[in-house]
Amino acid sequence: MGAVGGLPLALTLVGRYLWSHFYKDQPYRLSAALSTLQSIEELLRLTQPASASHTAMPAEAPLSSLQAVINMSDQHVAKQAQDTLRALSIFPSKPNSFPEEAALAVAHTPVETLDTLADAGLLEGSGAGRYTLHQTIADYARLQRTDTLVEERMVSFFTLFLATHATDYNALERETDNILAAFQIAYERKMSEQLLRGVVTFALYLEVRGHYSIAETQLVRARQAALDAADQAGLAFTLLHLGRIAERRGVLNQAEQLYSEGLTVARQSQLRTTLVDLLANLSEVVLNLGEYGRAEQYAQEGLDLARELGDQQRMCVLLKSLAEVIDCHGQFERGDELYREGLALAREIDDREMMCLYLQNIGAKASKRGKHEQAMPYYQEGLSLARQMRHRQR
Structure with a gap:
């Protein structure tokens, strides 16, 4: 001993x-x-080393x-x-x-x-x-490790892991430290493609869990990797998610700037899916800045493009954005119709993130009208979903 x-x-x-x-x-x-x-x-x-003055081990x-x-x-x-x-x-x-x-x-x-x-x-x-x-x-x-292929295998494994577990938040939570270690390797070894793929997939999880500082660090690295590789799709993705981080932090002017930069890249490169996402987020930001006309314009353009693409998940997002703008215009009945359509679509595609948002908004609208009993079931269902997802923001 x-x-x-x-x-x-x-x-x-x-x-x-x-x-x-x-x-x-x-x-x-x-x-x-x-x-x-x-x-x-x-x-x-x-x-x-021995110690003459102390009998305890050095x-x-x-x-x-x-x-x-x-x-x-x-x-x-x-x-x-x-x-x-x-x-x-x-x-x-x-x-x-x-x-x-x-x-x-x-x-x-x-x-x-x-x-x-x-x-x-x-x-x-x-x-x-x-x-x-x-x-x-x-x-x-x-x-004593000399095999550099180990690093490549580490990055490859967790890049694939993210692709196959993108919405399994419990699995992502368990592997967060390992995923971040893989990102660090990819960053240091300039494995731009894997870093971009991984960070863009992981960013939404980090946002939902409120890990904004970690998300921002990884997204800034991914944006630089996209610039170095002249990867327009990667650049638009990172600008989108950096804008989301700024929006979550309440820095709306910065969020608008990042979304606008991303919008320019997406239009120039005809990245239609990313364009829809940017329009949805930009609509929400300018709405919160009080610019209702621009907000409606962005939301309607995004919804039309999502319908054209047949993308139900993005239709779900834009229906909410448009409903919020319509409410601000005082057209409450039309807003209610858009909310109901969006919630039904969210249930159909089992998008729990959007279900939480719709339930929260519908409950809030009912409460503002003094219909507290009508609002309660929406709040309760939304809270239950948020707890299941461990969604801090909701």
Whole structure:
């Protein structure tokens, strides 16, 4: 215990090391293992600084001891397991965890290798199908990692993960630290295409959960990547989402400027789907700035284009935008019709985000008219949906 500083992780590794010899081999192997540990102890006595004035182990000793035991355990496993450990060090360390499928894809290894590392105490389980690495083990392995393909596989895995889990917010929450780690790699290695694809997909989740600072950092990087690559579609996407962040923060003039820049890019490049999104958001911003005429113009243009494209989700968004403008003009009955049409469409396509918005707005309209009993069911349903989505803004 003294040789390893009494550290729990070190003791675990020593125990696993001895048990592997006792359980699998003859007694003479256990004796040899004990001799190995005694040699390590002698080595530590030579390398650790002594202190004449303090009987306690020096502050540097626990770390040195832990590193020595990690090295011993690492050398005890096969090269494939060693390579896997180094690959897994690309994930953020404990308390973060990562899924088994990500570990296998990034390390390019069979599942049995994970079992080997877990048996050696170098890899910890963290719930069903998940693993975690102690920070010191991760640091040790990271220093020895030389395979640059690991980084590419990390980015590729989470880019695909985002594409297939874009609306599964619970899954995105579990993997947030891993996704951000993949973004950092993509940014540092100038993997512009993957960074753009990933950030644009992840941005909506970050907005919904209120992680505006994180979203802004990633979107600014993605915008620069789009400029460097002359990617007009990527540029329009990032301007759209940066505008949304500014709007959420209440900086409406900045939001209008970003949306307008995006609108110009989308028109020039004939990015019709993105154009619809920008028109919808720009309508809402100028409405809040009191410019009802421009707001209606943007909303109507966007709705007409969404109908032309047959895009029900965007029709749903623009119906709400137009209904809000019409209400501001005092045409309440027509506004009610647009709200009902939009809510029915949101239910039909199971767009819970838009359902929340419609329920909130319809409830608010009823309350303003003094019809509180009529408003209550809308508020209650909207609140229930918002809680399910963990939507902070709603």
